[in-house]
Amino acid sequence: MPSAESPRRTVQRAAIRAAFERADRPLSPGEALAAAQQRVERLGIATVYRNIRSLVDEGWLAEVPLPGAPNRYEIAGKHHHHHFRCRICDRVYEVDSCPPDLRELIPRGFRLEGHDITLFGRCADCAR
Amino acid sequence: MPSAESPRRTVQRAAIRAAFERADRPLSPGEALAAAQQRVERLGIATVYRNIRSLVDEGWLAEVPLPGAPNRYEIAGKHHHHHFRCRICDRVYEVDSCPPDLRELIPRGFRLEGHDITLFGRCADCAR
DNA sequence: ATCGTTGCAAATGGTTTGCAGCTTA
DNA sequence: TAAGCTGCAAACCATTTGCAACGAT
Numbered sequence: 001m002p003s004a005e006s007p008r009r010t011v012q013r014a015a016i017r018a019a020f021e022r023a024d025r026p027l028s029p030g031e032a033l034a035a036a037q038q039r040v041e042r043l044g045i046a047t048v049y050r051n052i053r054s055l056v057d058e059g060w061l062a063e064v065p066l067p068g069a070p071n072r073y074e075i076a077g078k079h080h081h082h083h084f085r086c087r088i089c090d091r092v093y094e095v096d097s098c099p100p101d102l103r104e105l106i107p108r109g110f111r112l113e114g115h116d117i118t119l120f121g122r123c124a125d126c127a128r
Numbered sequence: 129m130p131s132a133e134s135p136r137r138t139v140q141r142a143a144i145r146a147a148f149e150r151a152d153r154p155l156s157p158g159e160a161l162a163a164a165q166q167r168v169e170r171l172g173i174a175t176v177y178r179n180i181r182s183l184v185d186e187g188w189l190a191e192v193p194l195p196g197a198p199n200r201y202e203i204a205g206k207h208h209h210h211h212f213r214c215r216i217c218d219r220v221y222e223v224d225s226c227p228p229d230l231r232e233l234i235p236r237g238f239r240l241e242g243h244d245i246t247l248f249g250r251c252a253d254c255a256r
Numbered sequence: 257a258t259c260g261t262t263g264c265a266a267a268t269g270g271t272t273t274g275c276a277g278c279t280t281a
Numbered sequence: 282t283a284a285g286c287t288g289c290a291a292a293c294c295a296t297t298t299g300c301a302a303c304g305a306t
Contacts, residue, residue, distance in 0.1 A: 007260085007261085008259095008261065008304085008305050008306075009305070009306095010260095010261065010262080010304080012262070029295085029296080030295090042262090043263090044262070044264070045263095046262080046263070046264080046296085046297075046298085047262055047263070049295095049297070050261080050262085050297090051261095053297095063196075065195035065196030066195050067193035067194050067195050067244045068191075068193030068194075068199065070294095070295065070296090071196065082233075084234055084235075084238060084240075087241065093235065093238075095233050095235065096233065105223050105224065105247065106212055106223055106247060106249070107221065107223065107252065108252070109251075109252030109255060110221075110249060110250065110251055110252055110255065111249045111255045112212075112248075112249045113215065113248055113249035113250070114248050114249065115245060115246065116195045116244075116246045117243060117244070117245050118195065118243065118244045119234060119240055119243045120240075120241055120242050120243065120244075121234070121238060121239045121240045121241035121242065122238065122239040122241070123237075123238055124235065124237030124238055127237060127238065127239045133284095135286090136279080136280050136281075136285060136286065137280075138279075138280075138286060140286080140287070141286085157270085157271080158270090170288070171287090171288085172287070172288045172289070173270095173271085173288095174272075174287080174288070174289080174290095175287055175288070177270095177271060178272090178273095178286080178287085179286095198269095198270065198271090257306105258306085259304100259305095260303105260304090260306095261302105261303080261305090262301105262302085262303070262304090263300105263301100263302090263303095264299105264300095264302105265298100265299090265300095266297105266298085266299080267296105267297075267298070267299085268295100269294105269295095269296085269297100270293100270295095271292105271293080271294085272293070272294100273290100273291085273292070273293090274289105274290090274292090275288105275289095275290095275291105276287105276288100277286105277287085277288090278285105278286080278287070279284100279286075279287090280283100280285075280286085281282105281284095281285095
């Protein structure tokens, strides 16, 4: 019986997970690096990318793809929601949403499998 | 009175514009290159990027940013609409949409300036 | 003592820029 | 002609990978 190897417990991995646990919003790899480096000084960006990928594969993190901006990542398992990106500070926030019926919008013959809605504007901090 | 210089008429620029005029969907720079190279063999990708930028600045092209995928571009001036990306062939299509009232979704203090909605799934060609 | 993980640097892939030669006006 | 464009190659930026040293088990 093949047993999936579980990742080793390293300070780097713990610091990266902690960064996401403490964040109140989705983080980019760079943001996660900055946060995790407060614990592990010599942490490298490659390690952040590698761990993000493995946490996504594990289902612990969820990818947050955004139009015209690098991906963010957030802890998985939340209910269906979307995101708001601040054009000033570039931070991304989670927003609850009641997406309308999108099924009727697609051309005939197309198969709809999902959708992304990204709102943008200014967050409370940047709204002046 | 300062007069904005208008770009010179070159075969490259004409071929690039023709690529977008003939396309029935938003094109990536690579797709535009491939289409325009049918007219101008030695066309380079840098020229495509430079012309796309200037056409966007001129207001002739509109940027179509997509989550997790390189930008596409389409002729500007269309009415409000959104896009559908095929997960199989990666082509992007325009879809008419009647977006719901998104204003009520954002957190208090935030200022909503716009939104992007991207549908994804399989286009008619790839739906099997 | 293994073998997975890390840090660093080099490799990628998409996009941008420098520059000499070409072309439009 | 002169200045704007173009093609090519090098530069960039975000992300990925190779590799030897490191460290969890």
